[in-house]
Amino acid sequence: MFRRPIKEINAEFVAEERYLDSIQRIVKEACTAAGMSRRDVTAVLLAIEEGATNIIRHAYLYEKGTLRLRIVVYRKIIAFSLIDSGRSFHPEQTGKIDLEKLVESGRKGGLGFYMISKIMDSVEYISAAGFNELRMLKRIRGLSATDTPPLLRRMFTLRAKFSFFTFLIVSLIIAAAFYFVDRRTKMEVRGHLEDMVWALSSTIADQAAGYYINSRSDVEFDELIVSYTRANPTLKLVVLTDSTGLIRAHSGDISNIRKPYQAPNEIDPQLIGVHQSLDTTQSKLNYLALNIRAGPRFFGRVHTVYSSEPVDEKLAAVRKRIIMFTGLLLLVGILGIYLLSNYFVKPIAKITHRVRRFTSGDLETELPLEGADEFFEIARALNDMMTRLSKDRRNIIEREKMAKEIEVASQIQKTLLPVQLPAIPGLQLDAYYRAASVVGGDLYDVFEIGDGRFCLVVADVSGKGVPASLVMSMLRTVIQIHAVGARSAKQVMLAVDDYLKANIPPGMFITVLLAIYDTSASRLTFVSAGHNPMIYYQAKSGQLKTLNPTGMPLGVPVTLDRDFGSGLEEVSVELDENDLFLVYTDGITEATDRDGNQYGMGRLVEFLQQQLVGDEAIQLSKLAAGIVEELDAFSGFAKQNDDITFILARTEGRKSSSEKHQEPAGRAVIDSQTYRSTDSSASSSPQDGDE
């Protein structure tokens, strides 16, 4: 079926919808030229458009790329390939799709592939080495997909052809040999007969010469020849003539004596001593004439007619033997051919079988390295190819696993963030969280711990992915448990450390800033486990300070001279009206611009100063948005490589604080738009807050 391709077309396009027309045109031309029916051409065009659209819309969702089209036209089939280097599909998306199920689900996904698989006779999706190939086969004309000759039959025809031609050649050789042997035998046997007849005739001639000299009687002459013809059945007729050409003796009919001898018509009477054939079809007769002489005297001639029938019989017997022998040879030959064809065909079948298994997903077993040198080479080349392909495939699977892991991690991450900030009397709150493209491990939390006290937490875990997310989720729970009813921030942190030190995987550490705000005293006490300094704005003095109590990150191995507890310093700040503080993660200070410069705390403090000097009563949400804007302006198009998290808080005027007790204070920070953009996990920089 796959003989030499008649035609091959390769084309490359920018993967954009406006090139669909050009793709269609090429496909249409190729199909029409190959003699495909108009109906099929329409369908194929549709399938190609579906495949190409899918690549443009999905494989190259996030980037521009190229789309390669390859059409290979065979005598009865056309192979279409659409090749891209974008994202690959999940295999389950390319499986069999049931129309009923599509209707049932009310979804549109998969319809394109359903259409392709309906239209084409065979569809394969291969994804390896960074390339994806959608390979489609369409038979030319009404041959259905099911009459693909099975592998065995295809092999058989190859074998049959091989056997037929070798058989033909061997038969020709044997026939030629037979012809040669037969001719030689025939000549040999005939020569033998001729020699014998010559000998008899010359004996008769010698005796007849004696009879002529002694002038024997007719009866004696007659007896002479009759005795010879009786003794030799090969001799059919012997006639003696005298020097004048009259018959002296006749073994057939005595009444012919003394009549002139009439030689048979077929022979040349001048030829003496030459065997001549009397071609009467019934019996093979031959003629030989010899002179009767005695010294110089010429008495007449012996005319002998003899049959070559016994010779033919003998020949037939020889032939029979030869035919039997050559027949046997042929049988052996055919057997040999069959074995020979095995020798060639079997390795091919084996290789084909193995390659098929590979394409259907078995990546492990290798081709047996056997057979003739050429096959050995093919098998080795295929093995090399397959190992490389399966390695690529493993990499892809690995990558997909990783993507899955990131998805899971981001899901865990989402559960870590409070949906709504609690209302804290006398304290306005605003918080912000934005995930980096790869899931990081930032956490913030605000919750009530009783007696008019609230706990504020911002934390950053060093690792990424699922393990980091799990640790974060553990951290959040542990803090919530230990913070309830606690009086001091240090006490909570110590308890948290106590619990976590056994549970943090080695190499991972967490920085935490944990603060407790006492509403009655308007006092903020906090500890920092290696976290970024808190930025504090004192409204009275109009000054910004950074507060950085000492403390090691959680998870850092404890040394002999310093343990976690002794290094942990607790700071307490009495907050006045309109005092403001900012707790954040290093996603802000370590944000980089395109040249790799870090934003840094200096810039942050400066920015806040500007904002607050300009308008001390600036709305927190506005300030928060300002920080994000400032940060984005700084980093420009550089990729955000860490989560950005911060909590902003400001004390209200003391008098109003008690009145505003019931008012829902904090804005749930992760505003829906930000959330949504982090949702579409793969999108790299979710800066598109606006619709």
Add this chain to the structure above:
Amino acid sequence: MDNISISLLESGQDKAVSEVRIDGVIDTLTASELEEVIDSLIKRERYKIVIDLAGVDYISSAGWGIFISHIRDVRSNGGDIKLAGMIPNVYEIYELLEFDNVLKSYRSVDDARANFQEAGSSGGGKKKTGSRKP
């Protein structure tokens, strides 16, 4: 490149049947326009829809997807999406892809509308099967 035009006509008894006349091609680029029209019909609870495809040369999966994805919703509300007047090229694809198991087709808009009215007069909003006459 955006070569599609869609017009909407409401007809039949009490103007219950909505006719959507489409001219052009329905592909990935133009399908959203059609989708909007169908969505708006469903939002207005107009579930008896005849799609006039006489002027449509080509329908890609995006187009078929609109019909396929809404058919269940529409039918469960006693309506249907009927395709009318497909040109041979489109009809061949419709058959080849076995969409005839899912979507009903009629030679003309009038046939499709008549079918709605028949069903309307005989069975009201009850469950309908594919048969034309009882």
